[in-house]
Amino acid sequence: MRYTKYATGTVFVTSMTSAWYYRPLADTSTGTHDNYKTTNDNTQSSNTNQAQILSTDSIATPNINDDRSSQFFCAPTQHWSSRDEVPILLSWARSISIGVTTLAIRLLMNTYGKYEIKDDVHYHEFLKLVLERDMDTTTDGSRKERQGLLTISNHRSLFDDPGIVSCLLPLPHAIQPKYNRWGICSQEYCFNDALPGIIKGYLGAGQVLPICRGKGINQQLLKDFGYFLACGEWCHLFPEGGVWQWNELGGRRELPENAIIGASSDFGTHITSNNEHDDIIRIIPATTQQRALPVNPSKGKLKWGTGKLIAHAPTIPKVIPFAHVGMEKLLPQDEVTGKTRIRDNLLRSMLPTILGGEEDKLSVKIQFGEEITFDDIIQEHEQKYGKLWKYGPNEEEKWISSYEERILYNKIVQRIEDRLDILTKQVCQDEKD
Numbered sequence: 001m002r003y004t005k006y007a008t009g010t011v012f013v014t015s016m017t018s019a020w021y022y023r024p025l026a027d028t029s030t031g032t033h034d035n036y037k038t039t040n041d042n043t044q045s046s047n048t049n050q051a052q053i054l055s056t057d058s059i060a061t062p063n064i065n066d067d068r069s070s071q072f073f074c075a076p077t078q079h080w081s082s083r084d085e086v087p088i089l090l091s092w093a094r095s096i097s098i099g100v101t102t103l104a105i106r107l108l109m110n111t112y113g114k115y116e117i118k119d120d121v122h123y124h125e126f127l128k129l130v131l132e133r134d135m136d137t138t139t140d141g142s143r144k145e146r147q148g149l150l151t152i153s154n155h156r157s158l159f160d161d162p163g164i165v166s167c168l169l170p171l172p173h174a175i176q177p178k179y180n181r182w183g184i185c186s187q188e189y190c191f192n193d194a195l196p197g198i199i200k201g202y203l204g205a206g207q208v209l210p211i212c213r214g215k216g217i218n219q220q221l222l223k224d225f226g227y228f229l230a231c232g233e234w235c236h237l238f239p240e241g242g243v244w245q246w247n248e249l250g251g252r253r254e255l256p257e258n259a260i261i262g263a264s265s266d267f268g269t270h271i272t273s274n275n276e277h278d279d280i281i282r283i284i285p286a287t288t289q290q291r292a293l294p295v296n297p298s299k300g301k302l303k304w305g306t307g308k309l310i311a312h313a314p315t316i317p318k319v320i321p322f323a324h325v326g327m328e329k330l331l332p333q334d335e336v337t338g339k340t341r342i343r344d345n346l347l348r349s350m351l352p353t354i355l356g357g358e359e360d361k362l363s364v365k366i367q368f369g370e371e372i373t374f375d376d377i378i379q380e381h382e383q384k385y386g387k388l389w390k391y392g393p394n395e396e397e398k399w400i401s402s403y404e405e406r407i408l409y410n411k412i413v414q415r416i417e418d419r420l421d422i423l424t425k426q427v428c429q430d431e432k433d
Contacts, residue, residue, distance in 0.1 A: 015096055018089035019201035022075045025068060026187035026210040027221060073197070081227035081393055083178060090205070094177040097205035102174045105166040113362025115167050115326075122368040126151070126320050130169060130179055130234055146232025148317035151181065152306065152416060154424045155238035156245055157327040158189070158340055162206070164324050164366065165236060177207065181236040182228040184211040184221075213241065217305045217409070223391060223399050226309050229317055230392030237309075239302040239416065243340065245328040246291060247428035249421040251301025253293035287338040300410065302417050307409030308401060310374060311381075314390045319372045321416070323423040325431045326364035367427045372419055374412050381408045 068074045080086045086094075109115045117123055129149050157163070161183050166174060173179045185191070187210035191200050211221050229235045244250020295301055310317060331340050381404070382388060388405070389398045401409070 011092060012096065015089055015092040016198060016201065018087065019093035019097065019205040020197050021073060021201075022077075022080070022087070022090050022093075022204065023197055023201040024191060024204040024209050025071060025074070026191040027212040027215065027219065081231045081233075091177070093201070093205040094207065095175075097202050098177050098180050098207065099175040101162050101206055102166045102171070105162050106171060106174075109163070109167055109362070109364070113326075113329075113364065115164075115364040115366065117168070118365070118367040120368070122320075122370055125371070126322070126368050127169070129318055129320070131173055133179070133232070133234070147315050148229040148232050148313060149234040150229060150306075150310065150317045150319045151234070151236045151322060152239050152319065152420060153236070153322045153324060154249055154420065155240045155243050156324060157243060157331040159331055160238065160324070160327055161185070161208075161236065163327055163330070164364065167364075168322075168366070179234075180207055181234045182207045182209065182225065183236045184209050184225050186211060186213050187221075188213070217303075217308050217406075218400050220399070222305050222308070226313070226391050227393055229309055230314050230390075230395070232315075235309075235317075237306050239306045239413065239420075241303040243333065245333050247325075247425065247432075249301055249417065249424045251303075251417075252296050252299060253290060254296045287335060290338070298410075300414050300417050301421075302413040304406065304409040304413055306416065307412035308405075310412055311378060311405065311408055312388055312391050314392045314395060316374065316378065319374070319416070321369040321372060321420045321423055322366060323369070323420065323427040324364060324366040325428050326362060329362050363431075365427055365431055367423060367430070369419060369423045372416060374415065377408065377411050377415070381405075 068076050080090070133146060133149070153160070153164070165181055165183065168174070169179060185203070185208050190203050190208065191210040209221070209225050211225070212219055215221075225235065240249065240251045242250065310319065330343055332343055333340050378388070385404050388408075389395075391399065
């Protein structure tokens, strides 16, 4: 028995040490948008709407420190996009991180409240795409080139991942890393310098990578995430770019001219002054005042990084939307300030009703939608401008997007927005009923 304890402890310590060693690194450049070397796109277009689309988005070259050798106790390689190459200790760390987190989330969701996934053909199609991914092998046992899977959803709380994502698969599969999604988390929350390296290692072992909100679609961190999609993995995104607890899709809004917005961490947008070199970022919360603002007509609600990942993937991924409602009861937002807080009387709400617990328990509903395809949009672009470049470990090293490509991203996310908005309204209405 004693030797079993020693062996278990040794496996845990060495695995977590490996997770720390291979932890993801956030963008180490100081500041935000100011550290980009920007060059304005001078391409002229007779289409006024297209000109408006890029009016505040200059083409940017990321300034990211990729030298991991300067980081304390850190591997020279940041990510492992192929599961065949993952070191054994890091593989163990992923099993621990994902297994422990998933079991804890399931315990919370089944005791504190409940969750319900609409059991329809769309959900079964999602399960089929995820659970049969390890069966893609050739006759000689080698793995086939797999098509990536990209799920997209609305964003109701800071706890949606892992709170929602951990509940999507049957438990025996949900605790296994090979079936789990790759996700991204804003580095200001999950990978900031104030967090100990072991915490960032645990999150990284949970298949979460950092993203720098406000640094645009040309940042290297987005490309790092795209490698996993290129390798045929399941990846998940919240394309709204922030938390929106409304009964419809949130996302960017059209700000009044010369608006000065107070700082918050729930939403980011570019405001460009008359000086072309004075690009700044203002962060605005999802308040009742923000809700009254109109949607940006040229850019749409959703961030374009999703469109870029889809357009330039070596094989266009399967794109499956789902919407959920209910997580806002756990981490509600103040409608005046937009700041997230933990719900009142959290501990009391966990008690059974007969012991004085609140009746308003956490109740989450999830609904999947039909696969979204983009072949027609991409074919139309390639017929006009030529074949798109592709990203990936074995592809050409290009990442900066052109003016025409940004127009393509906009068309892709507009289609996603149309479908996801309908799905979000539907699941929110079902919750009311």
